[in-house]
Structure formats: C-alpha cells, structure tokens
Amino acid sequence: MYEKTPELIWWNGEIVPWQEATVHVTSEVAMRGANVFEGVRAYWQPSNGHHAMLYWDRHLDRLRQSARLLRFPAADAESHIARMYDGAASFVRALNQQEDLYLRPTLYIDEGRYGWKQGQVRLGSYIAAYPTGPSPSETVACIVSSWRRTPDPSISPLIKVGAAYLAFRLPRIEAQQAGADEAILLNTNDTVAETGGAAVFLVRDGVAVTPPLADGVLDSITRRTVIHLLRSSLDIPVIERSIPRTELYTADEAFLCGTLDEVRSISSIDDLPIGSGQRLVGQAVRNLYLAMCSGTEEPLDAQMLTPVKPAVPSGTS
Ligand SMILES: Cc1ncc(COP(=O)(O)O)c(C=O)c1O
Structure with missing residues (x-):
C-alpha cells in the first residue's frame, strides 16, 4: 500500500x-x-x-x-x-x-x-x-510474539502515538522471520493483548471472547463494531475477559479485526491450526461488516459512514 x-x-x-x-x-x-x-x-x-x-x-x-x-x-x-x-x-x-x-x-x-x-x-x-488495493486475504497465519504490548504505566495502549508504534517493529520482524503474517502480543501479565493493528477474538462453544481494554489494548473502533454485530445481528454472546496464551490454541475459531485488517480469520497460531478449519463466525462477521462498508447493507448506525459527495459546482443550488 x-x-x-x-x-x-x-x-x-x-x-x-x-x-x-x-x-x-x-x-x-x-x-x-x-x-x-x-x-x-x-x-x-x-x-x-x-x-x-x-x-x-x-x-x-x-x-x-x-x-x-x-x-x-x-x-x-x-x-x-x-x-x-x-x-x-x-x-x-x-x-x-x-x-x-x-x-x-x-x-x-x-x-x-x-x-x-x-x-x-x-x-x-x-x-x-x-x-488500499484489494481487501487483505481472508485468513492470516499468526505467531505469539516474544515481545510484550507496552503497558499503561509506560505509554498507554489507548494512545495512538508514533513513538509507541515502534514497539511493533520487532514483533513484526519476528513474525516475518517465522514465515507468518502477523504477531499477537501478550501484555506484561502474560495474557493476550492484540496485534500491532487489530483486536483478537476467539470463539469457543458458540461464545466469542476478546480481551478487555484493561488488558492493554487500543479502544479499537472495529472491535466495538464487531462486538455489536456479534451480539445484535448474529446473536452470538460476547465476553470481554483475559485470555491466557494457551487458550489461543484451543479455540474453535479465532479472528482479527481492525480498520485495515477488516475481519480476518486466523488459520494458525505458532503453526498450530485453529479449530477444525471451519470459520463460520469469522466469515459471518466479515461478510456483514464488508457489506455495510461497501454500501450493499444498511450501515450499523448513522455515524458509521460519512459520504464524500461530489462538490456542488458554484452557482448552482
Ligand atoms: C494497536 C492497534 N490495535 C488495534 C487496532 C484496530 O483499531 P481500529 O479498529 O480502531 O482501527 C489498531 C488500528 O488502529 C491498532 O493500531
């Protein structure tokens, strides 16, 4: 890009x-x-x-x-x-x-x-x-990085400041060196935080789970949208709670969401395939989200899409 x-x-x-x-x-x-x-x-x-x-x-x-x-x-x-x-x-x-x-x-x-x-x-x-070019691929292979998300007492994950984003350089290099697409960072309490550009969701027994903001994640706008879509449109309960690392490998499904990533299912983490390979929830959220963004489905709310209409030529009303 x-x-x-x-x-x-x-x-x-x-x-x-x-x-x-x-x-x-x-x-x-x-x-x-x-x-x-x-x-x-x-x-x-x-x-x-x-x-x-x-x-x-x-x-x-x-x-x-x-x-x-x-x-x-x-x-x-x-x-x-x-x-x-x-x-x-x-x-x-x-x-x-x-x-x-x-x-x-x-x-x-x-x-x-x-x-x-x-x-x-x-x-x-x-x-x-x-x-942006075409939407990113539907699935993504991840690693769990050996580096940690910067904790609130250093630079809060709630602050999107360039200096803090340098902390994603080594995790991203680590992911590339391992032949993966993305690195999931744990926080300094060793539970799951996020990637350098997306929130992490797991699905287990029909329930979606994502770390709470207090676990060192950005207050992602897509995360909020996805929580809403899961609950209201897809009737899937969502729990915000800490996720220990090992739970990543035992999920039925896992997906990332963020403005650039949109919604992408995770195919593997540290080379372990996630679930049976069925990605029903991730795909359902992705399809709905993309349909809203492209204008083929009604937007979630009035704030979701700000149209950039052609300028009215001067002299016309
Ligand atoms: C660290 C981090 N986490 C998550 C996200 C996803 O946030 P959003 O959905 O607001 O794009 C981003 C992207 O801005 C990010 O930089």
Missing part, C-alpha cells in the same frame, strides 16, 4: 504536492515520534458514485483523546482537528481516485520539546491518503 508515493497530501489545511510537506530532522516528531495519528478507511461505493469514510467522527474523537493524553496544547490541537474534520472530504474529492483509500490524519509537534501550554510548542497536521 505504501509502495507508490502519492502526488498530493493535505498539510496544515492546504492540499499541496507531496514533496512540500516536510519537517526538520531535529523536530520533536522526527526525534521522538511525537505524532498522534489515526488510520481511517474511505470506501469507494460504486453504486453511490462516491467514497464513504468509516467512523470518521470516532476516529477524530480518538485523535483528540490521544493528543489530550499526551498534553498537546488543547486549543492548538483543536484548531488542527477542526480543519481536518472538513478537510478530509475536500482532499478525497481532490484526489479523484475511484478506489478504496486509507487516510492517515496525523497531528505532530513541529517546533518545541516538552511544552504543554499554548505557545510552548508548535503543532502541525497532515492527512496522507493511500489506495
């Missing part, structure tokens, strides 16, 4: 050529990864002839929360987020690409170091957009 350099980027309220959006090598964002970010999908809906951004409001709420928890000056952060709120739709329109996009709204510290009051640091913001 990141292979091709896009031509344009939204930067501090303007749509500019990609190469113009730069920071200094010694800026806080370059030196310590001081950027809070979101990953948002804008699905191309051919039947409607426009994109629809998935849970745009919720992503910006979480971005605001990450900035607040890291004490980015609130008024400055808010003014950037307010511009992003409307800017994303204009940007998606300007790109004029009739395919699914992955948007990365990001707020970063450009000048200054540890300031938290208005004027002590200068913030910058951007939204990068990448064509």
Whole structure:
C-alpha cells in the first residue's frame, strides 16, 4: 500500500504536492515520534458514485483523546482537528481516485520539546491518503510474539502515538522471520493483548471472547463494531475477559479485526491450526461488516459512514 508515493497530501489545511510537506530532522516528531495519528478507511461505493469514510467522527474523537493524553496544547490541537474534520472530504474529492483509500490524519509537534501550554510548542497536521488495493486475504497465519504490548504505566495502549508504534517493529520482524503474517502480543501479565493493528477474538462453544481494554489494548473502533454485530445481528454472546496464551490454541475459531485488517480469520497460531478449519463466525462477521462498508447493507448506525459527495459546482443550488 505504501509502495507508490502519492502526488498530493493535505498539510496544515492546504492540499499541496507531496514533496512540500516536510519537517526538520531535529523536530520533536522526527526525534521522538511525537505524532498522534489515526488510520481511517474511505470506501469507494460504486453504486453511490462516491467514497464513504468509516467512523470518521470516532476516529477524530480518538485523535483528540490521544493528543489530550499526551498534553498537546488543547486549543492548538483543536484548531488542527477542526480543519481536518472538513478537510478530509475536500482532499478525497481532490484526489479523484475511484478506489478504496486509507487516510492517515496525523497531528505532530513541529517546533518545541516538552511544552504543554499554548505557545510552548508548535503543532502541525497532515492527512496522507493511500489506495488500499484489494481487501487483505481472508485468513492470516499468526505467531505469539516474544515481545510484550507496552503497558499503561509506560505509554498507554489507548494512545495512538508514533513513538509507541515502534514497539511493533520487532514483533513484526519476528513474525516475518517465522514465515507468518502477523504477531499477537501478550501484555506484561502474560495474557493476550492484540496485534500491532487489530483486536483478537476467539470463539469457543458458540461464545466469542476478546480481551478487555484493561488488558492493554487500543479502544479499537472495529472491535466495538464487531462486538455489536456479534451480539445484535448474529446473536452470538460476547465476553470481554483475559485470555491466557494457551487458550489461543484451543479455540474453535479465532479472528482479527481492525480498520485495515477488516475481519480476518486466523488459520494458525505458532503453526498450530485453529479449530477444525471451519470459520463460520469469522466469515459471518466479515461478510456483514464488508457489506455495510461497501454500501450493499444498511450501515450499523448513522455515524458509521460519512459520504464524500461530489462538490456542488458554484452557482448552482
Ligand atoms: C494497536 C492497534 N490495535 C488495534 C487496532 C484496530 O483499531 P481500529 O479498529 O480502531 O482501527 C489498531 C488500528 O488502529 C491498532 O493500531
């Protein structure tokens, strides 16, 4: 997805050529990864002839929360987020690409170091957009990483900050070296947390189980959606509780969910096949979720999809 350099980027309220959006090598964002970010999908809906951004409001709420928890000056952060709120739709329109996009709204510290009051640091913001290509494969082979999810007393998993995401580098390399697609991280209590980009669900005896937020996971927007779909649309009970490592291997089914992963069944963990290979629950959630995102099923709620309708030419009403 990141292979091709896009031509344009939204930067501090303007749509500019990609190469113009730069920071200094010694800026806080370059030196310590001081950027809070979101990953948002804008699905191309051919039947409607426009994109629809998935849970745009919720992503910006979480971005605001990450900035607040890291004490980015609130008024400055808010003014950037307010511009992003409307800017994303204009940007998606300007790109004029009739395919699914992955948007990365990001707020970063450009000048200054540890300031938290208005004027002590200068913030910058951007939204990068990448064509996602086709949906990721339906199944994924995982390992359990030897590395742990950063615990709340270090950098909270609730904060999506670039610096914390460097902690997924070694688990991802570990997964590749083992010939797997993804690494599941345990937390520092040795129970299951999540991958670097998705929540983990198991299914056992017709009940879905996922770790609670207190077990060191991001408050994933897809996780919330999937819990809702399982309970209300598929009539499958969901329990949020700690999951010991060994339970991963004994599940009837397991799947990942996240904005980029969407919903993907786990075929194996540490080379042990999961269940009998039947993936009824994972597939049912995946089909329903994708149908809603693509616009062929009614969305879950009014917030789910923000349409990016073509601009009305000036002079018309
Ligand atoms: C660490 C981590 N866990 C889970 C997720 C899934 O979250 P969401 O469903 O909000 O995309 C993400 C993606 O943002 C993530 O970075």
